[in-house]
Amino acid sequence: MSDIVLRTIDLTKRYASRLAVDHLNIEVRRGDIFGFLGPNGAGKSTAIRMILHLVFPTEGDVEIFGASLAKARHRALDKVGAVVEKPAFYGHLSALRNLEILGGLQKPVTRKRIMENLERVGLADRAGDPVKTYSHGMNQRLGLALILLNDPQLVILDEPTTGLDPQGMKEVRELILELSRERGVTVFLSSHLLYEVELIATQMAIIHQGRLRVEGSVRELLKKGPSSVLLKTDRPDEALHFLGTQEVYRSASIHSDGIHVELDQEKIPELNRQMVGAGFNVNALVPRRTLETYFLNLIEGREA
């Protein structure tokens, strides 16, 4: 069995003169938590809608578990669970009824199974209430309960934590990690919260102006290029002067939160040793190069 769960092949969508997605080629492998990043209007949602056959490609195709979406839609979507943008339900119906209807489209689901899934996302006690009385966070959790009903092997989530409070975001992240680790589910998620992707994704792709800019392992992508650390010490002015005498560092400057030091990734332990060796108390040494800086550099053309 192929290791590739999802593959887009020259996936393109053109609206009149605007190219929303331009020959997108990405591959998601079994077990990945794949972060799909891009600024607003980059084409993320259009790409996801094409992957789920909500929007028809102008060109190209999508293969899910080896099945072409254009030729074998049923087989392609059979093992997929998805929440696209804000989860929308039949507001006048209860959560129980919504899951019975939307979860039972392919095969009937038992009430027991529905309740187990509602329990899992913490909505069992509100199962009988009309969904229109639910908060946004509860709708998000109900969306997750829905996609879990059919035991998907690929879960596609479009901005899954949007509108959630910090606790809700944490719960969703934990659920995604649990799906991946305990059930072996492959997760494809788009997000504008780069920190979130950095926390849970193993692979990622960045799309900008409809085109794929970069794809690869999150860890490897973060290692590329120069790094930056935040250095907190008891004597910042003296520390800055000291750093100026050392050639291994590219640059250093004092900021309100501490000293920002630009250096190569592998020099970070050496920086710590030298500071301690020179008699400074190193209170904190925090890597500053995050996915966010990488992302912004890439979008602004400062990074290849």
Next chain:
Amino acid sequence: MLHLIRFELIKTFTRWRTYIGFIAFGIIVPLVVAGLKLGGQHSFERHLLSLLQNDFVIGGNVLNGWFFGFFFMGALWVHIPIVLTIVAGDQIAGEGNAGTFRFLLTHAVSRTRIIAVKFIVTLIYTAVMVLFIGGLTLGLSLAAFGSGDLLIIRRGILVIPEAQLPYHFLMAYGLATLAMFVVSSLCFLFSSLTDNSIGPIIATMAVIIVSIIIISLPFELFQAIRPYLFVHYFDAWQKVFDDPIPWGAIRTNVAVLTGFMAAFYLAAMVHFAGKDILS
């Protein structure tokens, strides 16, 4: 397929908007029947007798329940489409507007099946509504004015014996239901074109009103257009009260109405099957 129809029936018949028509006719029809019973019947009597008393001897209960059942059907067929469109217009557009297609269409269920199910439920609602109105008007009329032979003044005067009336009314309701299926199908087509439920309602009523104007005005230009308007074939139900019953004309009406219904459904299906879901 059956489980999908069940789900669609649940969605449709648990919305309060589905019952607007039932509530409206459930209030209006008893009020009108009560009004007739409490005096309005006499003006009918006077009008009818003024037409007939010079030539005929009128005896028995002429203004009976069957008469008013027939009268109601003739009076209400223009109004029934309004309540039908409330549901038919929402069948596809409502899901688009709510965003529920984002869940519904990402499953391994084909769009053609989903639209077929929605169409079937639209027809079920239409049939239930027409039969409810027919049953209510006839039932209340019979309860209020009793039974008897039916006197019809349409291309002459015809009296249909009481014993044959259930058969005639059953056929009439069947044909009226078919005519209303065409209205619902048109609204269903409009519903597939938009994500706004109000648009299909307005568009359908606009088509019906314009069509009625065209078939009503005695202009030569309009006469050429009439055969192409589905409203032109809506009077099939009245034909079963003719003597002899013009089966050939009824068959033509049924074929044309069925053709319109199929065309509207197919157009909706083709459009929806290739539609980008952007909401």
